Every structure is written in structure tokens, then in C-alpha cells.
Amino acid sequence: MQKKELSLLDGNSLLYRAFYALPTTLTKSDGTVTNAVFGFTRMLFSLLEEREPDLLGVAFDLPAPTFRHQEYEEYKGNRKETPDELKPQFRIAKEVLEALEVPIFEKEGYEADDLIGTLAQKAEEEGYQVTIVTGDRDNLQLITENIQVMYNKRGISDIVDYDLEKFREEYELEPQQLIDKKGLMGDKSDNIPGVDGIGKKTSTKLLKEFGSLENVLANIDQVGGKKRKATLREQADRAKLSKKLAEIKVDVPLEVDFSELVLSDYKNQQVYDLFMELEFSSLISQIGGHQKLEVVDYQLIENQEELEKLDLTKEVAITLDLTGPKLKQELAGVAVATLEQSFYCNLATDELLNWLEDIFTTKEVLMVEAKEQIRYLLQQGIEVKKLSFEPLVADYLLKPSEKEKEFEELVTSHLQREIEEVTEEESLVLQTSLLFDLEEELVAKLEENELLSLFREVELPLVSMLAQLELTGIKVSSEELERLSTKLAEKIATIEEQAFQLAGEEFNLNSPKQLGVILFEKLGLPVIKRTKTGYSTSASVLEKLEGQHDIIPLISEYRTYTKLKSTYVDPLSDYINQETGRIHTTFNQLVTATGRLSSAEPNLQNIPIRTEEGREIRQVFVAEEGKHLLAADYSQVELRVLAHISQDEGLKEAYQQGIDIHTKTASEIFGLALDEVGREERRKAKAVNFGIAYGISDWGLAKRLNIGNQEAKEYIELYFERYPQVKEYIDTTIAQAKRKGYVKTLFDRKRYLPQINSKNYHQRSFAERMAINTPIQGTAADIMKMAMIDVFNLINNGEFSSQILLQVHDELVLEVPTAELEEVAQLVRERMEQAVELDVELEVDLKYGANWNQMKEIEGGEIDVID
DNA sequence: CAGCAATGCAA
DNA sequence: TATTGCATTGCTG
Secondary structure: OOOOEEEEEEHHHHHHHHHHHOOOOOEOOOOOEOHHHHHHHHHHHHHHHHHOOOEEEEEOOOOOOOHHHHHOOOOOOOOOOOOOOOHHHHHHHHHHHHHOOOOEEOOOOOOHHHHHHHHHHHHHHOOOEEEEEEOOHHHHHHOOOOEEEEEEEEOOOEEEEEOHHHHHHHHOOOOOHHHHHHHHHOEHHHOEOOOOOOOHHHHHHHHHHHOOHHHHHHOHHHOOOHHHHHHHHHOHHHHHHHHHHHOOOOOOOOOOOHHHHEOOOOOOHHHHHHHHHHOOHHHHHHHOOOEEOOOOOOEEEOOHHHHHHOOOOOEEEEEEEEEOOOOOOEEEEEEEEOOOOEEEEOOOHHHHHHHHHHHHHHOEEEOOOHHHHHHHHHHOOOOOOEEEEOHHHHHHHHOOOOOOOOHHHHHHHHHOEEOOOOOHHHHHHHHHHHHHHHHHHHHHHHHHOOOHHHHHHHHHHHHHHHHHHHHHOEEEOHHHHHHHHHHHHHHHHHHHHHHHHHHOOOOOOOOHHHHHHHHHHHOOOOOOOEEOOEEOOOHHHHHHHOOOOOHHHHHHHHHHHHHHHHHHHHHHHHHEEOOOOEEOOEEEOOOOOOOOOEEEOOOOOOOOOOOHHHHHHHHHEEOOOOEEEEEEEEOOHHHHHHHHHHOOHHHHHHHHOOOOHHHHHHHHHHOOOHHHOOHHHHHHHHHHHHHHHOOOOHHHHHHHHOOOHHHHHHHHHHHHHHOHHHHHHHHHHHHHHHHHOEEEOOOOOEEEOHHHHOOOHHHHHHHHHHHHHHHHHHHHHHHHHHHHHHHHHHHHHOOOOOEEEEEOOOEEEEEEEHHHHHHHHHHHHHHHHOOOOOOOOOOEEEEEEOEOOOOEEEOOOOOOOOO
């Protein structure tokens, strides 16, 4: 018969590991840090899944001094105190173990190690196979044929399994000799002294020769080296003491009945409740929700007659069973649900589409992952008249900082239920029918949080719009891409050659590590800044080294061109859809914490513009024959939003009088008349204006402007003097955030900031900056979303053939038939400027052109003369 | 091959 | 030790 397996965990060392492996931002909503408990529990669960032990126990240290401290006062004397954020987590971890019904071992005067050693040896005698799980290498001394150690090297998943063979291979010793080794070499982390001058290598050598510490000491004569002989004689007692300290006890007086360590069914209600309280939702799905869902009864519809006979309520939930990659999906079937009944229709695509067209024009529809499905429908020529609910979007509004969730997680967290593992068809039907329950629950929560109108009037309509944007895509000239790629390749090759020449050797210019060696070691340039892993070679560092060596400008140029080629030019070709000749990015509505959209695969929101070389990339984005690209961007929305929400007189006045805001700020800070403000003052003022919206610090501003801290500090102080209501806004917003735990945009979008009351300065400051920035950035995002909806409706209702292609935070890019350019341009401006009414006017600049690079201004817009 | 660090592009 | 993102290359385990 196979031996039963016992797993013994060292609770202390594992909690420490988990604490340092996971960010302390992992908290409950009330700010209680739970990172270590979470990591520990996850380690425990993966152990249970992978090893499936029959028995389980966890050992902890107790704060009381142990026999080791009595023997040697300095034992562990160099240990830092347990971090404040970790301390309370021991209690919580024990609560988790209690809920899981896992036995806990603690004994005054002994460390967790000793308990584990004793238990392991007893268990071995009784015929068990033992696995010790720990973050402490000392335990390796316990290894035998039947006892192995899973050593958590770092993080929470970097685990090395040591059995006898592996240990011998690595240490070239027997496990018990590890104690002798510690006796000789000591252990810094536990403040065990060992013998001076003996380290890893020597200790192994000596033990291989003499077998044990005692034998080494008994044969000091035979030890090589005069000095070493002397030290060993002198420090023999110290060595013996060190060995004693390092030896894990295996004779702790413990009464154990191993049968009591049998693992219970830990997937119980108590555990579920505790995990809910700790907000461990991902772990909840691992143990299964507390209420298993019955598989829904549903009717299978296999012919068109049955389908058409269906009598559905006004609100239906629908899930299209789509397979295949984006824009090439196929429809395998449709799951349909009303409050009372559910169906799965498995028919030919054409028949399904016919029916869907009718449904989507006459019903209000609940959908999950709606954007993907709507995009498919639009591709088939079907419009969605009313999307009435989408749970992922609702959940995002409630908790925008959390990572995007799966449908199953919503069911667990909002309905406290779990989806049974069933066939794909069944789960699709179940999912569809659950949309009604989720709607009830989530709409109530949105209502409570005053988020319902943002949900219904902004986010839901946006879903269909984004589907349309993605489907439309933007035309890209592959010839132009090709040309750019060749041009860049040539430049790069030349630069590379010159750089190698100057360096006197070939190396990988892309490797900051190799580059660092060349610059700072070989060429002896001064080190400006260091990173965690070595020298920094960032653009700002290179800028400071400019002039010191001819290779520096070459490296900067190399960086610029390879960046452009490898990030923008070359990858773009792969994204061109062969059928449409266009690039169809994915707009994500559920990513950012502030309410902005994001774009990926490819990211079309970070195409270069600031430098001429980069800007050329925009040339590849073109309008179709007979059309133009129209770019409409808000002029300084965020600062205008700041003017509105802070109600600052000076700021508002500037906008009301149409004064360039950076010039105005410059005149205030530098005490100049408006017409005396020069280029440099305006540049600095611009940085200050931006900085304010990001929750400025003097240090940050100094770095950005390459000026002294004192100077930066003065600018900030002067700014607040001249715009006092802005200062007031910042103070009251932070105070409010501390009181309520969240901040809101002008349109009630919410963001929780659990770290705002943290005792950790860095975390707290970071949360404070978020508190300042989120209402500004978020309100701007709200405005743009509303504007998009207005522009979209305008185009649809006005029977224009123009299309929105992209949104770049404060800019919309449209493709407009030349015939309607004038009219659409003016209407877009109007809609965007009137999207919301603020105390300062919104201003939109318009440009048009055959491509996204060379564009001409359309009258009226403010011309930014200087920058 | 996954995940992290360094770097850099946009608003 | 300025906000929000996405993506690249190098490098490590």
C-alpha cells in the first residue's frame, strides 16, 4: 500500500515570504492589509491541489524566548522587527487555518522549526511520507528518505523540491551535516557566529574530510593552514554553540495523534464566509461558492418554425455562441433567456441572423461581453437598438481599479453562487439566464452609488459605439510602412556601425546592461543614476552625458530609431486586416481606474507626434480615396476641468478672456506682463500647470524641468498663491478622500483609494496624488465619452457617411467624405464643445488631411504659437 | 516560456 | 519623489 502523505508547513516563514512577495496594496476595502494571508492561503491551496496530502499541519513560532535565546542572548539579535503591516496578519492567517480545520502547532520556548522537526520524525517512525513546506533553508537538515522539503525560494510560487538525492547533489553533504556546517560557517540571518574565516566552501571541505564538527575539532592538527588551526582552537566553543543553535530539535514534548491531522472537507460555509470577509474572491471561486447552481432547464430549438413561434418578453438576455478570431467569427448558436425560460438555438447561421435582426430591433437586450457580440452583429448588418444591461461594465463602474473580471467571478462575488461545470452549451444558457439576477443585483448597487445614470447614459451606449469603431478600423498604407521600415533600417545600421567603432567593440546596443558596461566602465563616463540592477542609461541620463563622448548622441539616435521601427513601424503591418486593408484596434472600456478608454493590439493611442521622425509614422494612417481624416481635439480639457471644479477665479478668467493659460501662469509665477513672457518661462509654467493636475511635488517638478528643488518649490508656492482656489480644491479633495475612502468625478464616476489613510508615507502620498488627479482626468474622460455619443448620434441621424475611427483621450479621429467635410467638421466641433456645460467654455481644434501626419487647421482654433 | 526590469511612446 | 495607459527588448529562472 502507498504510504500516506503528511504535509507540514512553517507558518512563520511562509507568511514572511508571502508578505514580501505581494504588494501591501492588497487590502480589504477598509484598508486592512491581507497580502501575506492571501499569498499564504494560495500557497496552501496549490499544495493541496498538487500534492493532495492526506494529513496537514501548520507550525508557528510564539513570541516567547526560546531555549536558543537562553543559550545565546544575541540569537536572531539582528532581526528587524516584524513590519507593522504583517503583524496582524498572523492572527488572520490562523483564523483561515481554523476555518479550514487545519491543526496549528505552537509551543512556548520552541520555534516552528522544532515543532516541525519533531512532528516530521515522529511521523516518519509511524510510516508516513512527510513533506515540509518552508521558506527557511535550515529545514533541509531534516531531510531523509521519507522526509522531503519544499523550499520556497522567493515569491510565492518559486519553489524548489529537495529530496535526499537533490540535497546531496547540491551540498555534497548529508542533511544532518548541515548543522555541523552552520556550526562552522554560522548564519548571518539568525546571528549565529560560527568560526571566523570559515564560509561555505571551507565548511563543506572540512566536513567532507572529517564528517562532523566534533571530529573537525578533535583533529585540528590535521586541518590545513596555521591561521585556521588557531582560529578553530580559539573558537571551538563558539562553534559548538553555533551548532547547537542551528540544530532543529526533534524531541519537543508533543502529544500527537496523526489521525487528527486528516484533512477535512475544507470547502465549507465557514471558509466561504471568511473569504468573503477578507475579499478573497479568486479563492472563493477555488473553493466553490456556497450555493451550487442547478443546471437550468432549457429548450433546444432546432428548426426555424420553433424559433419564430417563441413568445418572448420585452427584455431578453442573449448570448451569441461565437467561435474564431476577431472579425472572422462564426456563429455556432444562440442562447436566449427570459425571466421564465431559457433556450438554446442551434440552427444555420442565416436563419439565426434573420431572427436576431428582428429581436435586436424590437427588444431590450441583456448581454455579457456585449462589445464582441455587437461587433459581430454589426458586421452582419444588424444594429442593436437597445443594450439594457452588461454586467462587466456595471462591475467596472463599481470597482474601476480592479482587474477585469470573468463572468464567473461576477456570479460568485455578486450572487454568491457558482457555475457548475457542465457542457459549453449548458453553461452558455446558464450564463444567459443569470443575466437577470445580475441585473437586479448590480443595478441596485449602481443606484446606491449614484452610478446608474453614468451606466445607462454613458457606458452602455458606448459599448455599441466601440464595437462600431473597432469594426470600422483605420486604413493603413502598407507601401508607406514598407518605405519607413527600409529608411529606418538603413539609419540604424549606419549608427550601429559608428557606435561600435567608437566603443572599440561590438555589443548589444539594446541591452542597457551591456551598454552600461561600455559607457561607465570601458569609456569611464560618470554615472548619473543607478537602477535596481545597475547603471541607468535612460534618455535623461544620456542627455546629461551629451558632449562628454561622441558615442552618446549616437546611442540616443539609435534608441529613437529602433524604438520607432520595432514598436511602431514593423508590428503595424501584422495588424493590417487583409480583407479590409485596415487596422482594427481593440478599445477597452474596463481597464483604467479613471474612466479613460485604452487601446491595444495595436495601441493606437500612443502613436508618436512630438518629434518629426516619430511623427512621420502618422503618415501611414490614411483616409480612403475621396475622403479625409478629420481630427478634433479638445484644447486643454483637463485644465479647463480644473478651472471648473476648483472654481478658481484666476484660472476661469484666463479661459474666459481667451488668454493662453501657460503664458498666464508664467506671468503670475515670474511676475511678468503677459507680453514679456518668453519661451522658457512659458515652458516652465506649462510643466507647472500639468504638474498640478498630477499632484505635484517639488522634487518631481525639479526633475522634470532639470532645475533645483528650491526653485521648483518656489514655483509651486507662487502658483498656489496666484490660484488659491486650486490649492483649496486640492486640500479639500484629499480631506474628503480620507474621510470617505473614495473620490468622484463631476459625473459621479467613483474611484476607491484604500491607501489614502495608510501609515506608509509612499503609499499614502501616492493615493493623495490619485485623489487629486482622478477627478480631473476622470471628468475629462466622462466629457469625451459623452461627446462621442453625441457625435455618433449626429452622424447616424444626419445621414452622413462619416465614421469615427479613433479616440485618443482628448481627440477624435474621423473619416469623412470630402463632400461633407465642411459640414461635419463644424457639427463635430459643436457637439464636442456643447457635450457638457462648464463654467469655462470647451474649445475644440479641428484639422483635416489625407493622412494623420500632414493636417491643416480648420479656422478658429487657438494656435499654440510657441510650443 | 512566463514574468520582471528597463525603457519609452501617447494623453 | 507627477497621472493614466501599452509594448518593446533583454534577461532570468
